Amino acid sequence: MKLTGFLLLVAGWVIVVAAPLLLPSAVPRVAFVLAGIGVQLLGLFLAVRAHRVFEVERG
């Protein structure tokens, strides 16, 4: 689950970076940037959750 979280962090970053480079108009740019941030937040959630589950199991 942690690996998935990190992959989502990277994927979201690629979306955010690609938006200003590839999209000329403001509205799609903002939409893509927000979507990318959303993907990253999901990735961060998965990464920290994976850590918590691991620590609780380890006791």
Next chain:
Amino acid sequence: MIDLPLPSLSQSSATLCFVLILLVPLAAAGLALVNCGLGRSRSAAHMMMASLCVFGVAALVYVAIGFSWQGAVGRPAHVLMIAGKPWNWIAAEPFFLRGLRLDLSADSLIVLLQVLSVGLAAVIPLSAGSDRWRLGAACASSALLAGVTYPLFAHWVWSGGWLVQLGADCGLGRGFIDGGGASAIQAVGGLTALSVTWILGPRRGKFSREGIPAAIPGHNAVLALMGCLVAWLGWSALNSAGAILFAGVDASSVVLIVLNTTLSAIASALSAAVVTRVRFGRPDASLTVNGWMAGLVASSAPAAFLKPAAAILVGMVAGFLVLSSIDLLESRLAIDDPGGAVSVHAVAGIWGLLAVSLLSSAGSSGQWLAQVAGISTLLGFVLPLTYGLNWLLNRFYPQRVNEEGELQGMDLYELGAGAYPEFVVHSDEFTQRY
């Protein structure tokens, strides 16, 4: 491809910058004192020793190879073309600073500031690994930070890289703005701290089998509070020198920058003190220390562009944020970060980056998108990279001390002597044994 001009400094501005840069190590010294005070007495000497060692290793590695990847504005760099737009991703300098004239030029002042800044960034994760991070592993980790993570990201932010060029290339305000290192120093250090604490795991007895955290208080509030004042001087110098050299701010703005840095720290510390007073019935010294440091960190990016009232607001928000974050990390996410490095440096640093577009005079059309792109890069590039590097290091060179070392304390186990030999160390300092 690089259209950002190198700042042209008058003789007096260059001299002022040089004097400011000489004060920057006080930021690391203050941070080391804070980390030491918030840790246990049986690892106090180890913390100070580790601070000195990682500062030194990071500076050496940066001089050897780090600057080759980071470079400076107007110097050689590798540029990709993506959709017809330049993407300056890494510098192309020779190793060991060859080819640089080391005088009072802007180039050489930038190198000097960077050598000290990377040392500061390397000290940040130490508190997250307090009581269980081996000295050798901490040094190796700081070498990776100074040789790979820091210079790559700092190139993007400060050396004409793609983040700072988002304004010129994509019309996003003035591009990513970070005058004093809220991202390149603080957030990079804070995210490395998160990686380290994930890899090391919590201290023995920190969490019960049900995941409930035990309080392990710091051993010396006096050291921690003294560290705040020392750090303030270093931070004021860092924010000022950074704003002049990286953001092109006029040297006469130094007074405003120092004032804003101070106001932000005070507001953050007081808001932390008030919140803990309301919540626990008494102001909490260690959380107030964290609040002070968070105010300094949050001021790093926007200090040169804020009005004093806005600086106070930045600090107040930083104080609330750092308390919430410390509580969330420890109580809900089982992250054992004894000195609060993740909350103080990563969370408050990110807030400072956002404040540039929300509250400062630097904000213009699209500026917030540039700041968000920088924050996204911290989460999507720096965090996976620094976690991956430390995970790899841990595979070949285990970073956590063994059980005996943890029970004995890092001072005796790794250094052979305690920080306070004339005192009897009390029984395991409130740690639960299983």
